[in-house]
Amino acid sequence: MSDTKKFILVVEDEPTLSAILCEYFEHAGFRAQSIDDGAVVIDFVRKHTPDLIILDLMLPNRDGLGIYREIRTFSEVPIIMATAKVEEIDRLIGLELGADDYICKPYSTREVVVRAKNLLRRNNTSAFISQDDLVINEPSMTATFHQQRLSLTPAEFRILVFLMKNHGKIYSRDQLMNHIYSDDRVVADRTIDSHIKNVRRKLAEVDPSSDCIKSVYGVGYKFDVM
Template sequence: MASKILIVEDEQTLAAILADYLKHAGFECHLIFSGEEVISWIRKNQTDLVILDLMLPERDGLDIFRELRTFSDVPVMMATAKVDEIDRLLGLELGADDYICKPYSPREVVARVKNVLRRTLKSGVDAQDSVKDKFCIDEKAMIAKFNDQSLPLTPAEFKLLNHLVRLSGKVLSREQLMDNIYSDGRIVTDRTVDSHIKNLRKKIQVIEPDCDCIKSIYGVGYRFEL
């Protein structure tokens, strides 16, 4: 079955050319030209990779990416005309899988898409197998187990752990984590997330003292990995 690529690009001619190259390489493509439509489309449709332009009408690409990472770990390639190194690092630290600067060669993008899909598929399988060996999470019952032992978690801690495990290997900002834990829009500080992380680590380490599965990423947030 062909992999499905979502191209989010307001330059319609460029998007159509890129889609033609990807289709010729054996991919299925869907095009979106406005930032406002992206999240609702992804929630309703399956896609294997997103090529996301950062400079979009109606909604900024980084804002879209942050919300996307609160519910999906689909690979994302960010595309932009910006060449400033700070923008490049910001995109990668938030968990982007690749970064392409305009003007780009459609052939190069096709090659990068293939590499990202190959890499994320392998790392995703390896990481999930490792996580499943250690963690068992029942979302409906809100029960979490580590090494077959129950973790006594508060509702906020359960949501946090579930989100980190589901997006294992991805760097998640404190803002992303707060949005996931407190979906009612209440105002909380970065310290609230840090406190939950501290408690989670303690409860995990009661079972396995040397476990360091929740990594701090300086200046950004956290990453879950085993």
């Protein structure tokens, strides 16, 4: 019988921390494995396709941001970034790149497991929606436009799905932030603007005339096809 447990990859070079985190995930019903060398992460992800990644930013041989950017060229796996830096700008770097979440060291291992569960729960949906030539497959977290695959980050994907499901309705930045980030964190308005800008750019790369995500001055954004 195949193992149906979700597979969590912990990329962390502190052996005690990674061992404890893997143990907590396993007690919570997941499979978990750790990697402590940034140079081998990409090959491992390609081969083993984890369901979620805990990715430390400071790693030997390769930094976490570089690893994140390369993973996003071939996978939309949810990623939680971990960092010892506490400045708000450092926290926002990962979110603006499209990371689903971030955690700051020292962190509670129980909280990390809860956050991972919440992310996987949000991604484990079954809806299939389409508008004209834009098609969303939620179970596989894929989007195609004019039959071309869109390379969306998880945060961009959730924004697009939310707006499409609420076609024609206007949502403020705060409302979108509450939907994308459900843990009451403080996130700058420009983070949502950055996600929207990226989605528009990726749609325009397929069809330059695309204008389905509209800005409503002073209010927010809506999905609307005429």
